[in-house]
Amino acid sequence: MVTDATSDDLGADAHDNLWWYSDGTVWDLGPAEFDADGDGRADSLTSEIEGFSAILTDADGDGRVDRMSVLRSDGRVAAWQLEDSGGEWNPTALGRVE
Numbered sequence: 001m002v003t004d005a006t007s008d009d010l011g012a013d014a015h016d017n018l019w020w021y022s023d024g025t026v027w028d029l030g031p032a033e034f035d036a037d038g039d040g041r042a043d044s045l046t047s048e049i050e051g052f053s054a055i056l057t058d059a060d061g062d063g064r065v066d067r068m069s070v071l072r073s074d075g076r077v078a079a080w081q082l083e084d085s086g087g088e089w090n091p092t093a094l095g096r097v098e
């Protein structure tokens with residue numbers, strides 16, 4: 001991932017890790033693994049949700065996961081986006097992997 005001198009001085013910066021808020025608990029997901037949108041900042045990691053492969057993405061850079069894509073066993077990808085205000089996950093797309 002991309003780091004700079006100022007963030008190095010802070011040691012364990014929480015922004016290095018993605019996190020997830022669910023059911024009253026903050027889950028630390030660890031550092032982002034790859035850069036999904038190509039802007040030079042790692043923002044996504046792969047995980048597993050209920051047995052399916054998932055990609056969790058922090059699109060706006062605050063560390064909180066706000067996009068989620070789950071690859072289902074039938075080859076479809078279901079995607080959700082976190083609404084800023086209420087913390088509700090809304091489905092955004094359902095399609096096939098190209």
Ligand SMILES: [Ca+2]
Nearest residue numbers: 037039041043
């Ligand atoms: Ca990025």
Ligand SMILES: [Ca+2]
Nearest residue numbers: 058062064066
């Ligand atoms: Ca975010």
